[in-house]
Amino acid sequence: MDFSYDDEQVALRDAVRGLVGKTYADHDHRRSVTAEDPGHDEQLWARMAEMGLLGLPFAEADGGVGAGPVEIGIVCQELGRVAAPEPYLAAVVLAGGLVAACGTDQQRADVIGPLAEGEGRPALAHDEPASPVTASQDGDAWTLSGTKEPVLHGGSASVLVVTAALPEGGTGAFLVDPADATVTAYPVYDGSRAARVDLDATPATPLGEAGRDLSSSIATVLDLGRVMAANQALGAMRTALSATTDYLKSRKQFGVTLNTFQDLTFRAADMYVSLELTQSMVDWATMVVATGDAEALADAATRVGLQASRGGRHVGQEAIQLHGGIAMTAEYSVGSLVAQLTLLDHLLGDGGVHLRRLADRIDDHGLVEPLG
Amino acid sequence: MRLELSEDDQAFREEMRTFFTSEVPEEIRQRVIEGEELSKDDIVTAMRVLNDADLAVPHWPEEWGGRGWSELRRHIWYDEMQRAGVPPPLAFNASMIGPVIAHFGNQEQKERFLPPTASAEIWWAQGFSEPDAGSDLASLRTTAVRDGDDWVVNGQKTWTTLGQHADWIFTLVRTDPEAKKQRGISMLLIDMSLPGVEVRPIELIDGGFEVNEVWFSDVRVPGDLLVGEENQGWTMAKFLLGNERVGVAPVTATKRALARLKELAADTLADDPLSRSRVAELENELLALELTALRVAAHSADGEPHPASSVLKLKGSELQQAVSELAVDLAGSGSLASGAGDDSGVPAWQRRTTPRYLNYRKASIYGGSNEIQRQIVASRILGL
Numbered sequence: 001m002d003f004s005y006d007d008e009q010v011a012l013r014d015a016v017r018g019l020v021g022k023t024y025a026d027h028d029h030r031r032s033v034t035a036e037d038p039g040h041d042e043q044l045w046a047r048m049a050e051m052g053l054l055g056l057p058f059a060e061a062d063g064g065v066g067a068g069p070v071e072i073g074i075v076c077q078e079l080g081r082v083a084a085p086e087p088y089l090a091a092v093v094l095a096g097g098l099v100a101a102c103g104t105d106q107q108r109a110d111v112i113g114p115l116a117e118g119e120g121r122p123a124l125a126h127d128e129p130a131s132p133v134t135a136s137q138d139g140d141a142w143t144l145s146g147t148k149e150p151v152l153h154g155g156s157a158s159v160l161v162v163t164a165a166l167p168e169g170g171t172g173a174f175l176v177d178p179a180d181a182t183v184t185a186y187p188v189y190d191g192s193r194a195a196r197v198d199l200d201a202t203p204a205t206p207l208g209e210a211g212r213d214l215s216s217s218i219a220t221v222l223d224l225g226r227v228m229a230a231n232q233a234l235g236a237m238r239t240a241l242s243a244t245t246d247y248l249k250s251r252k253q254f255g256v257t258l259n260t261f262q263d264l265t266f267r268a269a270d271m272y273v274s275l276e277l278t279q280s281m282v283d284w285a286t287m288v289v290a291t292g293d294a295e296a297l298a299d300a301a302t303r304v305g306l307q308a309s310r311g312g313r314h315v316g317q318e319a320i321q322l323h324g325g326i327a328m329t330a331e332y333s334v335g336s337l338v339a340q341l342t343l344l345d346h347l348l349g350d351g352g353v354h355l356r357r358l359a360d361r362i363d364d365h366g367l368v369e370p371l372g
Numbered sequence: 373m374r375l376e377l378s379e380d381d382q383a384f385r386e387e388m389r390t391f392f393t394s395e396v397p398e399e400i401r402q403r404v405i406e407g408e409e410l411s412k413d414d415i416v417t418a419m420r421v422l423n424d425a426d427l428a429v430p431h432w433p434e435e436w437g438g439r440g441w442s443e444l445r446r447h448i449w450y451d452e453m454q455r456a457g458v459p460p461p462l463a464f465n466a467s468m469i470g471p472v473i474a475h476f477g478n479q480e481q482k483e484r485f486l487p488p489t490a491s492a493e494i495w496w497a498q499g500f501s502e503p504d505a506g507s508d509l510a511s512l513r514t515t516a517v518r519d520g521d522d523w524v525v526n527g528q529k530t531w532t533t534l535g536q537h538a539d540w541i542f543t544l545v546r547t548d549p550e551a552k553k554q555r556g557i558s559m560l561l562i563d564m565s566l567p568g569v570e571v572r573p574i575e576l577i578d579g580g581f582e583v584n585e586v587w588f589s590d591v592r593v594p595g596d597l598l599v600g601e602e603n604q605g606w607t608m609a610k611f612l613l614g615n616e617r618v619g620v621a622p623v624t625a626t627k628r629a630l631a632r633l634k635e636l637a638a639d640t641l642a643d644d645p646l647s648r649s650r651v652a653e654l655e656n657e658l659l660a661l662e663l664t665a666l667r668v669a670a671h672s673a674d675g676e677p678h679p680a681s682s683v684l685k686l687k688g689s690e691l692q693q694a695v696s697e698l699a700v701d702l703a704g705s706g707s708l709a710s711g712a713g714d715d716s717g718v719p720a721w722q723r724r725t726t727p728r729y730l731n732y733r734k735a736s737i738y739g740g741s742n743e744i745q746r747q748i749v750a751s752r753i754l755g756l
Binding site: 001002003004005006009070241245248249259264265266268269270272273276277278279280281283284286287288290291303306307355356358359360361362363366367368370371 | 373374375376377378381444455627628631634635638641645648649651652653655656657658659660661662663664666667670671680683686687743745746747749750751753754755756
């Protein structure tokens, strides 16, 4: 039982903070970067590759670093601290994660290698606005038809990792060249990018063994994504609170600083409570990932997802309210943090979705046991 | 970062679990689990069983019965105790005055008081709050005036929990009326059987009488019962309240109460999605709180409390209240039958829900009200 980082993890955190935090220290930089495609800082992305961050979760044989979930969580938290628009979650954790989990040796070499080098970026096309995307087989050739949307960072992807209903039942995943699909990119409210991907008998390569149901692998990668999204949300919450307390100490009204008003300081104290509860849950869920137990991960992902949703909304909403009008402006950083918290909340199922799942399962246990 | 307990700590947990479930009388633990009221005998019996096994005051200095455990082991000890339905050692003794005497008392006081305090031969009461000194404790007015070797005490204490059972009371008294608020206060131990001490019960909103007023009229207290230095009482009060805050977040007991409620109200919950979602939400909040308690315990190894410890009292009391509120809702109209006897058609658990709900409103008031906790978080942690 240990909730603290070891020396190497502290060094990683400091290095990532130095790089990412420095890049977005000036909020104007974030504004100018997100104003144009691809919606993030490609120089920073290249530096992250140099530092080994983009290959962090992957096996060394695939061109990765072979680090554990705690290290990935550290990167996500640091990105969240500055509301970085970089597609780390989308490309590395989700799309890269699924290829690493299910791809053939060749597919892993083709996708993971370039991703880790910063030279190619996969995007996961999973969500569907209407009916499921279906896969069809003709001999060894596969095609996909239907629409995937929103596909986070789909517009700048070098390869699309598309989930689809298999002809024999179950869900498979396929690699699709974006040039073969119709990709319509657009900005998301937090400055990042998403896309609509239309597929119409589009050629696709099955990820791993053709025709195999990958439902459980997909579910596990999405669960990992939920835990990492919560890590990123935690980082954003921490900055939202510190920006708020700094502001309360410096902003004057009625001739005094705002921290003179007890109502405001008490609400900041409640934000701290939400933050610390979220931190505990994020640390725990990240450690559950490390156990490699998919069922335990599914439970932990749901639980941390609910806590991060509740905590993120509370801290984000109060951060804006306690700042007042300034936090309503795009010019000020708190709005970006809240926008990103909102995106992270809804990316892989929001608090309500998680709560419904947990409510269905209350008879499965007596006490909830964090230590198993 | 590592989730599992070490092998040693796992073995320790097993040892605690076995002891609590096999050595503490089953009927007492059952009463705790069912939320029934405990008698003085129940509490004393349980504490003696613990003390005979050196498990009543593990956090005291080792020469007085402490065990020198890590914070994590203390957490496990407390967790397993609540899980098994063992009444925790009497807080006034084990968490409040015991550590104060061990830390600030003289040798004679330690020898005289610590053993019977650990064994509950003495039942202590807390004499801090007064009618005009609640959250603003330092404005207390009960006086102790020197007369020869003795102190003569006059004044009134209130909210004295279980004072009706108490043999002794540890009090904060004003010994220097000229000094500024905090400076003129001393800590005095008073035998409640002395002439001039009067205990008057206060009826609470749940119909119970767990708190009292304690009046002192020219009570003559021997001079050797002052703890620490004269006018240093505030230092000891802060020490005591700091310890108290850690002990008042019974996370596991709340978890256990919620798990039991799921069993008792299984029929209602089976087809009530709204209540099921309240259960699920509370379970998740309790998990977050428990993990925070573990984080605090795992990080307090060097004696410095983790800053998140202030979250424990604040959130712990709110969740304790929320579970008691859910119980009333699940009991439905059965919750009205609080005054019915055991021949009632309403199940006992339903009849007990409302008094407990009303009683637990105290949880966000005592031990430093939750507003005081917010003040601590805002000023000490956030620097506001």
